[in-house]
Amino acid sequence: MSDKADVWQGTLALMVLKTLESMGPQHGYGIARRIEQTSGDRLQLNYGTLYPALLKLEQEGFIRSRWSVSENNRRAKFYDLTKAGQRQVKKATAEWEETTAILARFLAPAEEA
Amino acid sequence: MRRLRALWMRLGGFLRKPQGDSDFEAELASHLAMHIEDGIRAGLTPEDARRQALIRLGGAEQTRQAYRERRGLPWLETLVHDLAYSLRRLAKHPAMTAIAVLSIGLGLGANATIFSMVSRFVLRPAPVGDPSTLLSVQRRGETALSWPLYNDLREQVKSFSGVAGYYPLVPASIAGRGEPERVYGQAVSINFFDAAELRMTHGRGFANSEENQPVVVLGAGLWHRRFHDDPAMVGKTVTLSGHMFTVVGVAPAGFHGIDPILDAQFWVPLGSADRLVPSLPRGPDRNQGWLFVVGRLRPGATPTQAAVELNALAERLARSYPNTDKDKPFIFVHSGLLPREAQNGLLIFLTALSVVALLVLAIAGANVANLLFAQASGRQREMAVRLALGATHGRLQRQMLVESVLLGLGGGVLGVLLSLWATQTLSAIQLPVQFPVDMRIGVDWRVLLFSFGLSILSGLLLGVAPAWAAARPLLGSALKGEDALARPGRRWTLRNLLTVAQIAMSVILLSMTGLFLRSLQTAASIDIGFRPQDLLSMSVDPRVHGYTPERTVEFLNQLRERVAALPGAVSAACTDYPPLSMASNRAPFHFGGGPNSGKNDPVTNLIMVTPGYFETLGIERVAGRDFGGETASGAKIAVVNRAFVKRVFGDENPIGQQVTGGGVTYQIVGVAGNVKTQTLGEDLTPVLYRSLQQNIGARPSLLGYTLVVHTAGHPAAMSEAVRRQIYGLDRSMAVFNQETMEEHVYSAFFLPRLAAMLFGVFGGIGLVLATVGLYGVMSYAVSRRTREIGIRMAMGAQPGTVERLVLRQGLVLTLIAMVLGWPAAWMLSKLAASFLYGIHPHDALTFAVVPPFLAVIALVACWIPARRAASVEPMMALRTE
Numbered sequence: 001m002s003d004k005a006d007v008w009q010g011t012l013a014l015m016v017l018k019t020l021e022s023m024g025p026q027h028g029y030g031i032a033r034r035i036e037q038t039s040g041d042r043l044q045l046n047y048g049t050l051y052p053a054l055l056k057l058e059q060e061g062f063i064r065s066r067w068s069v070s071e072n073n074r075r076a077k078f079y080d081l082t083k084a085g086q087r088q089v090k091k092a093t094a095e096w097e098e099t100t101a102i103l104a105r106f107l108a109p110a111e112e113a
Numbered sequence: 114m115r116r117l118r119a120l121w122m123r124l125g126g127f128l129r130k131p132q133g134d135s136d137f138e139a140e141l142a143s144h145l146a147m148h149i150e151d152g153i154r155a156g157l158t159p160e161d162a163r164r165q166a167l168i169r170l171g172g173a174e175q176t177r178q179a180y181r182e183r184r185g186l187p188w189l190e191t192l193v194h195d196l197a198y199s200l201r202r203l204a205k206h207p208a209m210t211a212i213a214v215l216s217i218g219l220g221l222g223a224n225a226t227i228f229s230m231v232s233r234f235v236l237r238p239a240p241v242g243d244p245s246t247l248l249s250v251q252r253r254g255e256t257a258l259s260w261p262l263y264n265d266l267r268e269q270v271k272s273f274s275g276v277a278g279y280y281p282l283v284p285a286s287i288a289g290r291g292e293p294e295r296v297y298g299q300a301v302s303i304n305f306f307d308a309a310e311l312r313m314t315h316g317r318g319f320a321n322s323e324e325n326q327p328v329v330v331l332g333a334g335l336w337h338r339r340f341h342d343d344p345a346m347v348g349k350t351v352t353l354s355g356h357m358f359t360v361v362g363v364a365p366a367g368f369h370g371i372d373p374i375l376d377a378q379f380w381v382p383l384g385s386a387d388r389l390v391p392s393l394p395r396g397p398d399r400n401q402g403w404l405f406v407v408g409r410l411r412p413g414a415t416p417t418q419a420a421v422e423l424n425a426l427a428e429r430l431a432r433s434y435p436n437t438d439k440d441k442p443f444i445f446v447h448s449g450l451l452p453r454e455a456q457n458g459l460l461i462f463l464t465a466l467s468v469v470a471l472l473v474l475a476i477a478g479a480n481v482a483n484l485l486f487a488q489a490s491g492r493q494r495e496m497a498v499r500l501a502l503g504a505t506h507g508r509l510q511r512q513m514l515v516e517s518v519l520l521g522l523g524g525g526v527l528g529v530l531l532s533l534w535a536t537q538t539l540s541a542i543q544l545p546v547q548f549p550v551d552m553r554i555g556v557d558w559r560v561l562l563f564s565f566g567l568s569i570l571s572g573l574l575l576g577v578a579p580a581w582a583a584a585r586p587l588l589g590s591a592l593k594g595e596d597a598l599a600r601p602g603r604r605w606t607l608r609n610l611l612t613v614a615q616i617a618m619s620v621i622l623l624s625m626t627g628l629f630l631r632s633l634q635t636a637a638s639i640d641i642g643f644r645p646q647d648l649l650s651m652s653v654d655p656r657v658h659g660y661t662p663e664r665t666v667e668f669l670n671q672l673r674e675r676v677a678a679l680p681g682a683v684s685a686a687c688t689d690y691p692p693l694s695m696a697s698n699r700a701p702f703h704f705g706g707g708p709n710s711g712k713n714d715p716v717t718n719l720i721m722v723t724p725g726y727f728e729t730l731g732i733e734r735v736a737g738r739d740f741g742g743e744t745a746s747g748a749k750i751a752v753v754n755r756a757f758v759k760r761v762f763g764d765e766n767p768i769g770q771q772v773t774g775g776g777v778t779y780q781i782v783g784v785a786g787n788v789k790t791q792t793l794g795e796d797l798t799p800v801l802y803r804s805l806q807q808n809i810g811a812r813p814s815l816l817g818y819t820l821v822v823h824t825a826g827h828p829a830a831m832s833e834a835v836r837r838q839i840y841g842l843d844r845s846m847a848v849f850n851q852e853t854m855e856e857h858v859y860s861a862f863f864l865p866r867l868a869a870m871l872f873g874v875f876g877g878i879g880l881v882l883a884t885v886g887l888y889g890v891m892s893y894a895v896s897r898r899t900r901e902i903g904i905r906m907a908m909g910a911q912p913g914t915v916e917r918l919v920l921r922q923g924l925v926l927t928l929i930a931m932v933l934g935w936p937a938a939w940m941l942s943k944l945a946a947s948f949l950y951g952i953h954p955h956d957a958l959t960f961a962v963v964p965p966f967l968a969v970i971a972l973v974a975c976w977i978p979a980r981r982a983a984s985v986e987p988m989m990a991l992r993t994e
Contacts, residue, residue, distance in 0.1 A: 028140065029147045047144070048171035051137070052183040059122035059183075060115045072150065076143045 012053050014096060017062065017089045020081045025068075027076035028054060054079060062088050120186075127185035137180055141173065191508075192515070199516040209488065210520070212885075213481045217524025217571060219878050220474030222531030225556065225564045227470045229536050231463050232559040233373075235456075239449025240368045242310025246410040247448040248419065249371065250276075252427075252441045257402040260395045262430075262438075266406060269426055272419040273408035277301065277308035278383070281375055281405055284817065285353040285389050285657050286847035287339060295654070295817075295849040296335060297549050298353075298379035299370055300386030300393065306330070306362075308409040309371065316347035316362030325384035329358040332378040333366035353379070354657035355845075356388045369551055371407055371448050376549035389657060399437040407448050419445070468941075469625060469875050472618045474571060476879050479615040480886040482575040485517060486608050487893055489583030496583055506584045513580035514573060521572020529564050532556055542867065578607055612890045613930045619883040620934030620967060621941060626876030627959035628942055629869045641858065642788030643692055644731030647683075648854035649828035650691055653839060653846050654817030662809040666745070668842060669805065669818055673723060675838045676822055681831055683823040686726035687805060690718070691819045692788050693861040702774035702801065704761050715760040717774055718790050718798055721805040727752075727785055729823045730854075737768045737783030740804050749807050751779035755787050757799035772801070777811075779803060793861050819850070828853040880967075884974050891923045891978040903987045912983035919982045923975030924968070931964050938963075 019034050020026060026034065031054075032047050057063045062085035068078045081089070145166050152162025170176055203210040238244030250266060252258065258266075258278075267276045280300040286293045306318030318330065329351065331340070340346050350357045358381065370377035386393055394401050410419060423443035430438040450456055489496075496509060533556050540553040653672075655665040669687045676685040690696060701714035724741035727734050735755065743750055751772070758767050767781045779801065787797050805818075824831050832851060839846050895902075902915055939960065 027143070027147075029144045046171045047148075047169050048176035048179065051140070051176060052179045055180060055183045056119065059119040059126075061118055070147070072147070074143060074147060074150075075139075076147070077140045 012049070013057060014089075014092045016050075016053060016057060017081065017085060017092065020063065020079060021086065021089050025078045025080040027070060027078050029076070030070075031079065057085070123184065123186050124189075127189055134181075137177070141176065145170070191511075195512045195515040196519070198512060199519050202516065203519065206488070209484055210523075213484055213520045214523040214527055216477040216480050216882055217474075217521055217568070218527025218531060219882075220470075220477035221524050221528025221564060221568055221571070222535065223470040223473045223875055223878070224467070224567060225528050225532035225560055226535040226539070227463065227466045228563045229532060229554045229556055229560045231467070232557055232563075233554045234451070234459055235463070236559055237373070237449065237557075238447070239371050239373070240365075241371065241448065242312070244447065244449055247309065247371070248408050248410065248416065248445040249448045249450075250406045250408050250423070250443060250445045252443055255402050255441070256405065258404050258406050259399050259402050260404060261397055261399050262402075263404050263406055265426065265430065266408065270408065270419065270422050272411055272414040272422050274411040275304050275308035275409040276406060277305040277409075278404040278406045279305055279370070280383070280386065280390070280393055280403060281370065281372060281377070283381065283386055283389050284654055285379070286654070286845070287335075288352040288355075288845055293845050293847040294339070295847040296378050297376070298329075298332075298381060299377045300383045300390065301380050303382050305380065308407060310409070311364065311368060313362035314365050315344050316360065318362055319382055323361075324382055326382065327356060327358045327385045327388065328361045328382065329353065330362045330364055330380040331360055332364050332369065335378040336363050353381075354389050355659040358385075373449055373451060374550045374552055376551040378549070399434055408445070416445070466871060469622060469872060472622050473875050473879050473882075474567075476615050476618050476622070476882045476886070478571050478575040479611045480882050480889075481517075481520065482579060483608055483611050483886055483889055485576065485579040486582070487889065489513075489579045490893075492583060509584040510580045513583060514576045517576025517580070518569060518572035521568040521570075521575070524571070525564050525568025528568065529556060529561065532560070532564070542863065582607065608890055608893070609926060612887055612926055613933070615883045615886045616927055616930030616967070616971065617934035617937070619879050620931055620963060621938040622876050622879040623963045623967060624938035624942060624959055626872045627963055628956055629872040631956050631959055632869065637862075639789070639793055641692065641793070642732060642786055645854040645858045647824050647828055648730065649822045649824055649831055649835065650819050650854055650857065651832070651835065651851035652817045652819045652849050655843075655846065657817075658843065658846060663745075665818075666806050666809050669723065669820075671842060672820060672838060675841070676820065676835055679831070679834050679838070681825050681834070683825055684725050684729045685820060685822045686729040687723045687818050687820050688726060689721040689805070689818055690790065690816065691821065691857070692730070692790055693792065693858060694816060695791055696816060697791050700775035702757070702761065702772050702799065704770070704772055706771050706773055706778045714774070715757070715799045717757060718800045719775070720790065720800060720802050721808050722802050723805045726802070726821075729821055732788055733786030735784040735786060737781070739783060743804050743807055745806055747807070749777060749779045750782045750804060752783040752785050752802040753781055754785050754800040754802075756797040757801060758784055760799050774801070817849070821854070880970065884970050887923065887926070887971055888974040888977065890926075891919065891975045892981070894922060895919060895978040895982045898982070899985060902982050902985045903989070906985060907987040915985070916979045916983040919979035920972070920975050923971060923979075927968060927971040931967065935960075935964065
């Protein structure tokens with residue numbers, strides 16, 4: 001267990017949005033599995049935390065939900081990106097890349113000091 | 114934006130709770146089902162798959178909780194729970210709730226009423242455009258300025274974009290339908306409405322070319338009353354005192370001039386005002402101040418800049434006109450406030466009232482806090498159980514605070530209702546002034562805001578101590594069923610302290626009340642110097658109907674003769690200032706015929722009278738003769754009062770001597786007794802009565818001329834007959850200020866009566882509340898000591914001993930309170946004495962009577978619980994609990 005990383009605060013929302021962007025409408029369980037797969041099973045997601053996060057995104061208007069039927073013929077609640085959500089993915093991605101780029105400069109071995 | 118939207122959605126989630134719950138239940142079920150399916154597909158047993166799924170979820174109940182918290186607003190939910198719980202609890206104890214709301218309501222009502230006065234007279238800005246940049250300019254000791262000074266200000270102070278002047282009271286009789294009516298207006302400079310930045314509801318203000326034109330702006334009240342809101346009045350003419358004036362505009366409703374209390378109803382240009390008031394001296398005389406001046410600050414100019422400029426101007430003037438302008442710095446106040454000195458007096462009065470009202474509220478608050486304590490001790494087992502079950506102290510305290518704030522708000526609502534009634538009652542009081550004032554007060558938005566804030570604050574304050582104590586019961590004692598709020602070994606409980614504070618405040622309150630009642634009593638025994646019975650008075654002002662001075666005298670003489678001849682009339686006389694009229698015409702007087710000698714000349718009230726005045730009013734005639742037989746052009750004669758003789762002549766005989774004042778020399782022919790000429794509270798003032806016939810051309814009184822009739826029967830019964838005589842002489846003559854002299858004197862008692870009434874009501878409320886509080890504490894103490902008392906009695910204590918024990922405890926509290934309250938009352942009474950007549954700050958009777966009186970009340974309040982204690986049946990007491 002301990003060799004798997006926990007999801008950092010604040011990054012879960014972006015992962016959810018990015019997942020929905022690439023996969024289209026998906027239910028909560030599907031999103032969770034997909035996030036784990038994408039991370040190459042390096043992330044250990046506590047599924048219970050996913051639902052409040054989805055609710056928050058929905059309250060903020062980035063995603064919407066409706067009840068539908070899954071590929072296994074099971075009723076499930078499907079989440080989908082809204083227009084605002086699509087914009088938010090781009091914005092948050094850019095911000096995240098900016099942050100990591102800056103951090104990378106700090107962490108890189110000092111070449112030209 | 115997003116946050117706002119989320120908050121909104123959460124609010125929605127909070128309101129649609131059950132639906133959301135079942136929705137998430139279904140989502141969770143579907144999630145688990147899919148996870149289990151996957152697990153089975155991977156080769157796990159159904160049980161293992163289910164277990165795995167639940168572990169990965171992190172617990173179904175935890176997930177539900179996290180989801181619920183995100184969906185709604187948790188703090189709002191607990192608040193709503195607390196509110197609902199508190200309301201239920203309050204509804205379950207209707208008696209306690211009613212007492213608490215009533216107590217706080219009385220206290221808050223008193224405060225809201227007083228604050229409505231503060232709001233009206235101190236906080237409300239003048240009803241003009243941007244009141245913050247309109248300053249009213251005065252000089253030290255002079256509220257009104259002279260014409261040359263006004264022009265200096267206009268020309269030399271550059272911080273002002275406009276300087277306007279107005280003469281505050283212009284009487285006129287307005288003709289038209291029905292009986293002629295006397296109305297008051299103002300004479301204003303033509304830039305008055307521009308400087309005030311006032312938009313007319315109809316028509317316009319004055320144009321620059323209209324300085325001397327007979328044009329008039331009507332007040333909304335007059336326009337409504339006499340012209341039925343007719344917009345077509347603009348451009349028509351109205352008749353003011355027999356002169357035609359063209360209406361150019363109608364002022365907005367609520368504008369009665371810039372003064373906060375005068376009730377002006379029309380405005381005419383200064384140049385045309387001499388048709389209505391002769392002798393507004395627009396000449397070079399720097400001595401006569403009659404014009405009130407306001408300045409509009411230029412955009413960007415600050416009051417400080419204006420002050421600098423005004424100081425410089427005052428210095429220049431002092432150099433140029435040392436006789437009149439030396440040591441006369443300018444002062445200014447924001448327009449809409451009373452003149453500086455009046456404002457200070459008013460502030461002291463309102464502060465005293467506010468202190469008293471806050472005392473009442475504090476006593477009420479202490480009472481309710483005590484009540485809540487009693488409640489809390491009844492709830493300690495409930496609290497202990499809730500604590501034992503895991504509720505936090507904070508949560509319990511919050512719930513109790515919600516409860517007390519609810520009580521505070523309930524009291525606030527009641528208080529506002531009470532103050533609505535109180536302000537209406539106070540507004541209906543007739544003021545003892547003969548010119549129109551508007552002193553109505555009401556509950557405005559400032560009062561509402563103040564009441565709301567004060568009720569929340571008092572709710573919090575009175576709840577905080579009981580909440581703190583109640584949320585910390587000694588768990589062990591509580592669960593054993595013992596009193597868990599009483600800390601072992603502590604004799605001075607918070608409740609005792611509250612009671613002591615309450616009684617101490619009552620001592621202060623009652624002492625103040627006593628002082629004011631004594632002041633009223635003193636006022637009632639004041640020698641006013643004349644006989645108010647069987648006198649009818651009414652006023653006319655022939656001059657505003659275009660009468661010359663000669664014709665005015667003729668009119669008044671004819672009127673006197675006709676009225677005196679009426680059946681039921683004993684005699685009749687006229688004067689320009691009846692007694693207790695608040696107004697005066699004053700001048701310094703000195704012995705002999707030369708010019709003014711110095712500053713020590715006694716300032717004397719000048720009153721014009723006709724022959725028979727002293728007999729008609731029952732004023733004592735001490736020496737010499739009455740008026741009569743003098744001619745208008747002959748040497749001027751005068752009758753002076755005792756105070757005048759004492760100041761000017763000492764022990765010499767004044768009859769036949771000459772005195773000079775206001776540039777006129779009079780020969781004294783008689784001496785009369787002292788009369789209260791302006792107010793009940795005035796000190797003995799020198800008065801010089803002069804012949805109406807000889808002096809009618811002098812500066813006229815604003816009050817017109819008052820006819821006083823001595824009647825054989827009830828004076829009010831004659832009023833119609835006297836009126837008919839006036840209309841018989843001139844159909845269009847406006848009659849005003851009609852009243853019996855007893856009514857007139859009664860209204861002069863206005864201030865002491867108002868103060869005594871307010872303080873009496875407050876004192877009474879405070880006393881009742883404090884008594885109830887003491888009774889409550891003693892009852893509670895007895896109920897707590899039932900077992901102890903039972904043991905004492907079982908050991909052989911007599912009922913009388915037990916009774917004394919309880920009584921002693923109550924009286925010790927009372928005694929401590931008095932020791933604290935008495936000196937405070939002693940000091941406060943000094944403040945009270947500074948603004949009300951006839952109060953001796955250390956009135957022995959009041960300070961001797963209040964403590965024993967309070968002690969008796971306290972004795973009664975303690976006696977009932979003491980009796981209950983003495984009647985405790987030992988065996989019953991030991992078996993309880």
